[in-house]
Amino acid sequence: LIEGIDEQGMNGKGRFRIIARDMATMARRGVLHTRRGPVQTPAFMPVGTQATVKSLTPEEVRATGSEIVLANTYHLFLRPGLEVLETVGGLHAFMGWDGPILTDSGGFQVYSLAQLRDVTERGVRFRSHIDGSLRELTPEIVIELQMLFGSDVLMPLDDVVGFSESDERQQEAMARTHRWLQRSLHRFQELTAAFAEEKRPLLFGIVQGGFDPSRRVESAHFVASLPVDGLAIGGLSVGEPKDLLYAMLDATAGELPDDRPRYLMGVGAPDDLWRAVAYGIDLFDCVLPTRLARHGALFTPTGRVDITGARFRLHTSPVDETCDCYTCRRFSAAYLHHLFRARELLGYRLATIHNVRFLQRQMETMRRAIEEGTFAAHMERFLSSYEASTALTSSDRLVNG
Amino acid sequence: LIEGIDEQGMNGKGRFRIIARDMATMARRGVLHTRRGPVQTPAFMPVGTQATVKSLTPEEVRATGSEIVLANTYHLFLRPGLEVLETVGGLHAFMGWDGPILTDSGGFQVYSLAQLRDVTERGVRFRSHIDGSLRELTPEIVIELQMLFGSDVLMPLDDVVGFSESDERQQEAMARTHRWLQRSLHRFQELTAAFAEEKRPLLFGIVQGGFDPSRRVESAHFVASLPVDGLAIGGLSVGEPKDLLYAMLDATAGELPDDRPRYLMGVGAPDDLWRAVAYGIDLFDCVLPTRLARHGALFTPTGRVDITGARFRLHTSPVDETCDCYTCRRFSAAYLHHLFRARELLGYRLATIHNVRFLQRQMETMRRAIEEGTFAAHMERFLSSYEASTALTSSDRLVNG
Ligand SMILES: [Zn+2]
Ligand SMILES: [Zn+2]
Numbered sequence: 098l099i100e101g102i103d104e105q106g107m108n109g110k111g112r113f114r115i116i117a118r119d120m121a122t123m124a125r126r127g128v129l130h131t132r133r134g135p136v137q138t139p140a141f142m143p144v145g146t147q148a149t150v151k152s153l154t155p156e157e158v159r160a161t162g163s164e165i166v167l168a169n170t171y172h173l174f175l176r177p178g179l180e181v182l183e184t185v186g187g188l189h190a191f192m193g194w195d196g197p198i199l200t201d202s203g204g205f206q207v208y209s210l211a212q213l214r215d216v217t218e219r220g221v222r223f224r225s226h227i228d229g230s231l232r233e234l235t236p237e238i239v240i241e242l243q244m245l246f247g248s249d250v251l252m253p254l255d256d257v258v259g260f261s262e263s264d265e266r267q268q269e270a271m272a273r274t275h276r277w278l279q280r281s282l283h284r285f286q287e288l289t290a291a292f293a294e295e296k297r298p299l300l301f302g303i304v305q306g307g308f309d310p311s312r313r314v315e316s317a318h319f320v321a322s323l324p325v326d327g328l329a330i331g332g333l334s335v336g337e338p339k340d341l342l343y344a345m346l347d348a349t350a351g352e353l354p355d356d357r358p359r360y361l362m363g364v365g366a367p368d369d370l371w372r373a374v375a376y377g378i379d380l381f382d383c384v385l386p387t388r389l390a391r392h393g394a395l396f397t398p399t400g401r402v403d404i405t406g407a408r409f410r411l412h413t414s415p416v417d418e419t420c421d422c423y424t425c426r427r428f429s430a431a432y433l434h435h436l437f438r439a440r441e442l443l444g445y446r447l448a449t450i451h452n453v454r455f456l457q458r459q460m461e462t463m464r465r466a467i468e469e470g471t472f473a474a475h476m477e478r479f480l481s482s483y484e485a486s487t488a489l490t491s492s493d494r495l496v497n498g
Numbered sequence: 499l500i501e502g503i504d505e506q507g508m509n510g511k512g513r514f515r516i517i518a519r520d521m522a523t524m525a526r527r528g529v530l531h532t533r534r535g536p537v538q539t540p541a542f543m544p545v546g547t548q549a550t551v552k553s554l555t556p557e558e559v560r561a562t563g564s565e566i567v568l569a570n571t572y573h574l575f576l577r578p579g580l581e582v583l584e585t586v587g588g589l590h591a592f593m594g595w596d597g598p599i600l601t602d603s604g605g606f607q608v609y610s611l612a613q614l615r616d617v618t619e620r621g622v623r624f625r626s627h628i629d630g631s632l633r634e635l636t637p638e639i640v641i642e643l644q645m646l647f648g649s650d651v652l653m654p655l656d657d658v659v660g661f662s663e664s665d666e667r668q669q670e671a672m673a674r675t676h677r678w679l680q681r682s683l684h685r686f687q688e689l690t691a692a693f694a695e696e697k698r699p700l701l702f703g704i705v706q707g708g709f710d711p712s713r714r715v716e717s718a719h720f721v722a723s724l725p726v727d728g729l730a731i732g733g734l735s736v737g738e739p740k741d742l743l744y745a746m747l748d749a750t751a752g753e754l755p756d757d758r759p760r761y762l763m764g765v766g767a768p769d770d771l772w773r774a775v776a777y778g779i780d781l782f783d784c785v786l787p788t789r790l791a792r793h794g795a796l797f798t799p800t801g802r803v804d805i806t807g808a809r810f811r812l813h814t815s816p817v818d819e820t821c822d823c824y825t826c827r828r829f830s831a832a833y834l835h836h837l838f839r840a841r842e843l844l845g846y847r848l849a850t851i852h853n854v855r856f857l858q859r860q861m862e863t864m865r866r867a868i869e870e871g872t873f874a875a876h877m878e879r880f881l882s883s884y885e886a887s888t889a890l891t892s893s894d895r896l897v898n899g
Contacts, residue, residue, distance in 0.1 A: 152847070
């Protein structure tokens with residue numbers, strides 16, 4: 098059903114098109130055509146784990162410049178559950194978001210949240226972190242769930258292993274992830290066989306391989322050999338040092354097929370977004386902007402700031418004078434400082450709006466810079482300003498939750 | 499400076515005007531002209547204790563139909579404090595609300611929140627509930643603070659006593675509240691002497707007297723004898739049985755001057771709003787709609803509902819099909835149920851929008867009904883629907899915090 102590259106240099110019957118390339122880096126400017134509209138890439142996807150980008154309405158998510166959001170199959174499977182999502186007519190109707198949604202497979206959440214996890218060739222059995230009930234996810238079930246949710250970009254179940262596990266377990270996890278991908282693709286093709294191409298959701302594959310460059314390359318080659326609509330890089334940004342993340346990107350990026358979208362899972366620090374785009378990454382998701390916002394940490398062009406700090410008490414300007422978001426257009430940093438000190442819900446929300454908009458403005462700048470051939474200069478300018486003051490905070494990237 | 503009733507039946511140079519009266523009840527339809535615009539009465543004021551109506555932006559507050567909000571002098575005095583509010587240019591600029599603001603005096607909060615309260619004729623000394631620092635409020639300081647905040651309707655410091663305190667203490671508190679009102683009025687007149695009338699904020703007096711009808715009448719007569727711009731009824735809705743609240747209203751309402759606005763502090767249950775308007779009350783404030791919202795309790799025409807209840811799990815309609823609020827126009831009750839079950843911030847916010855809008859729709863209905871001479875019929879219709887299912891929950895009105 099899913100074809101490879103056609104003669105126009107497009108994959109999956111034209112679902113991804115590269116419209117400009119940077120000459121100095123591997124950065125690409127593309128458009129991913131989902132059944133619910135186009136996504137301009139490089140793109141950042143805010144995370145709506147539980148069918149809500151925390152504290153924001155769909156209109157506010159849209160106003161940040163976000164075109165696609167991520168939701169988590171694991172969480173939605175447990176709560177509200179399939180019966181609710183089917184009754185209300187799917188995830189889009191439920192959460193009031195009519196744009197594209199990418200659904201994570203749950204592999205990472207089963208690994209990081211569930212109790213009594215038992216992984217076999219068949220799938221994974223675990224106890225719900227919410228009510229302790231015994232549950233099972235298999236590659237086939239995970240595809241079926243995402244189809245029933247109405248997802249626009251599906252992810253296959255992967256066997257996730259920790260940073261520090263043995264080489265044997267790393268090798269086994271990669272091999273199993275590959276076999277599970279084949280089963281996922283088979284089930285996906287069965288379920289979408291009757292779909293008109295423009296109504297078909299997309300399925301990505303996930304490249305694993307831990308922190309071994311040769312395993313990463315092997316995995317990239319395997320996933321690329323299958324007719325998946327895009328390639329995700331999984332198992333990174335899980336707490337490892339940054340240089341290890343970049344070593345893996347360096348080893349993998351050149352091995353990924355050029356004509357399909359590349360998605361680096363769980364990355365969303367502003368400096369990492371710039372660097373990863375320079376490696377040719379097209380898609381990102383991360384809880385960082387929303388999670389940091391809830392702790393009063395706000396992105397600015399000169400680095401991350403803690404809005405609860407005394408220096409903002411009498412700060413009558415917006416927290417980021419260059420920002421066009423609702424928060425910065427309407428309120429002083431002093432007001433945000435007060436809201437956080439007083440633990441007012443509005444504070445979390447205003448900070449979330451700003452942080453997500455800050456990332457989307459970076460993506461807009463990147464996209465324009467790639468088109469204009471000035472990506473490297475813009476990256477240099479951003480990083481020299483941003484990193485001057487955040488060199489000490491680079492270790493606190495957060496994993497995808 | 500402040501004059502009594504002029505020949506057009508208006509007080510304070512025309513700041514309050516009654517435009518219609520119900521014939522069957524004492525309900526009045528009026529307009530209170532503040533320096534930041536008119537307020538159509540009867541009016542409900544949502545509470546923005548800490549310079550934010552919890553979880554809502556100013557635009558969302560406006561969209562509920564609210565024309566005036568309340569903020570608390572006690573809270574703002576302690577946090578963010580006067581230095582911040584002066585630096586940012588006042589409370590309106592700080593919180594981004596350009597409509598009228600009524601500021602509570604802090605008497606109730608000192609009574610209910612502060613530690614080591616020491617009340618003397620001079621004022622009240624207490625320890626901050628936030629940091630334990632020793633503070634003082636006097637009638638004069640409270641007026642000065644509200645003037646510096648930029649309040650549009652000021653309230654004088656009152657000596658608040660508990661429901662169960664002795665008759666002697668009740669009598670003393672009333673007498674002191676009266677003396678403090680005279681001092682408040684004096685300071686207010688000094689500070690506003692140079693103001694053009696249309697730029698002058700308003701000062702209300704507070705009728706106290708506990709739960710003794712004859713003391714209530716005495717207090718009403720005293721406050722009415724002074725050139726205050728409105729009369730507030732304080733010390734009710736503090737946990738007493740409902741019939742006691744209405745006994746006090748019954749004793750007091752007829753004693754209040756007809757030509758000045760009447761403000762019943764701390765009342766905001768939908769049924770109480772209807773009944774109190776029938777007693778001739780014009781203004782209300784209450785934390786009830788916002789506080790209930792945070793606990794998942796939503797107003798509907800057939801009574802209050804608990805959105806976390808199992809019956810909403812698969813409820814594909816809005817929680818209130820008659821409601822025109824953002825929440826009800828955009829989301830199913832099933833989605834609200836999910837957000838509360840998952841403890842998502844968006845849930846509190848959507849519930850708050852609905853509850854405040856629900857109350858404002860009641861006020862709109864009341865105002866129209868008074869104009870059309872159908873108030874009593876509308877009240878009967880509302881109460882018979884609303885109270886059928888909430889007879890058991892009438893004891894949980896919440897005090898103004
Ligand atoms: Zn901003
Ligand atoms: Zn509603």
